[in-house]
Amino acid sequence: MASSKGSWAALALLLFAALASTAVNGDHKLSARYYDETCPNVQRVVRAVMAYKVASEPAVAPALLRLFFHDCFVNGCDGSVLLDGTHFSESEKDALPNASLRGFEVIDEIKSVLEHDCPATVSCADVLALASRDAVAMLGGPAWSMPLGRMDSRTADRDAAENLPSPHDNYTSLVSTFRERGLDARDMTALSGAHTVGMASCVNYRARVYGSDGDTNIDPSFAETRRQSCPAGDNEDGGMAPFDEQTPMTFDNAYYKDLIARRGLLSSDQALYGSGGRQDDLVEMYSRDGKKFAKDFAKAMVKMGNIRPSKGTTVEVRLNCKMVN
Numbered sequence: 001m002a003s004s005k006g007s008w009a010a011l012a013l014l015l016f017a018a019l020a021s022t023a024v025n026g027d028h029k030l031s032a033r034y035y036d037e038t039c040p041n042v043q044r045v046v047r048a049v050m051a052y053k054v055a056s057e058p059a060v061a062p063a064l065l066r067l068f069f070h071d072c073f074v075n076g077c078d079g080s081v082l083l084d085g086t087h088f089s090e091s092e093k094d095a096l097p098n099a100s101l102r103g104f105e106v107i108d109e110i111k112s113v114l115e116h117d118c119p120a121t122v123s124c125a126d127v128l129a130l131a132s133r134d135a136v137a138m139l140g141g142p143a144w145s146m147p148l149g150r151m152d153s154r155t156a157d158r159d160a161a162e163n164l165p166s167p168h169d170n171y172t173s174l175v176s177t178f179r180e181r182g183l184d185a186r187d188m189t190a191l192s193g194a195h196t197v198g199m200a201s202c203v204n205y206r207a208r209v210y211g212s213d214g215d216t217n218i219d220p221s222f223a224e225t226r227r228q229s230c231p232a233g234d235n236e237d238g239g240m241a242p243f244d245e246q247t248p249m250t251f252d253n254a255y256y257k258d259l260i261a262r263r264g265l266l267s268s269d270q271a272l273y274g275s276g277g278r279q280d281d282l283v284e285m286y287s288r289d290g291k292k293f294a295k296d297f298a299k300a301m302v303k304m305g306n307i308r309p310s311k312g313t314t315v316e317v318r319l320n321c322k323m324v325n
Ligand code: HEM
Pocket: 059, 062, 063, 065, 066, 069, 100, 101, 102, 165, 166, 167, 168, 169, 174, 191, 192, 194, 195, 197, 198, 199, 200, 201, 202, 204, 266, 268
């Protein structure tokens, strides 16, 4: 059959392209025009699939934003968060802080359209970078130009994924987790504004609303409301709660107003406000000036998107975001 000959040729070409693109992480500079010659439609494709997915399931927008953060914080933005576990390597998806990561299927769908348009060209890490950028815009937040040219790693690091910031972290440890990745306290404060959208599960805010983490910096009526969706016992399941009660699906600066009202959902959120000094000034500035927040957030997302895998990491353009080539 002629068509089967043709598809063998296509497969061989794909394999060749995949092998040719395997390399050791080089430090080339990211650029918004990286795919201008090789896949000029990449941004349009991502946006189109995102628009259609977000329209049918809005909750994937915050989910994808969170996925990008998790990808970048574990050995750089290398698509490793997207890998499924195998017999040989445990997935970052299996690490505890990942417990409720969602949105993988959106990335897989974007990737399959791109594999049709420009095979073996656009990395999964870049797909996720663009999808998270578009997610913010679709939620009413800022738009910005996203530098591209990331490569996908061939390994996931479950242990490093356990080292993501925890919802119980204090200000000092948050600052140091971000600083280790080249992000300063201002970047951290702006990036945390992502918690102006989306939800968290009871297990992550229980200690805060019952006061069992020693955190008294909480509005009592807020604590009372949240306790109703989150039973006290460790074995009780409890529900999800929005980070920002008033506008949970709008990317605005309400997060900072919530912090000032002592209505931050996680202990790590409230840790950004209430100890006085310059850190409080920063939160007050973002709560007053939504434009300033939008600008700083966009800048910090580019900076976070620049966290590179460590030198010597073997990289490639993955054909399927769930598995290495
Ligand atoms: C500062 C340290 C951070 C900590 C401790 C933290 C922790 C968490 C936790 C515990 C959840 C709830 C997960 C669940 O229960 O389902 C969550 C959700 C979320 N996080 Fe963070 N996060 C941090 C920073 C960030 C950053 C930098 C971003 C993005 C730029 C981000 C974006 C999100 C989003 C959008 C959600 C909601 C996800 C959804 O509704 O599906 N977070 N985060």
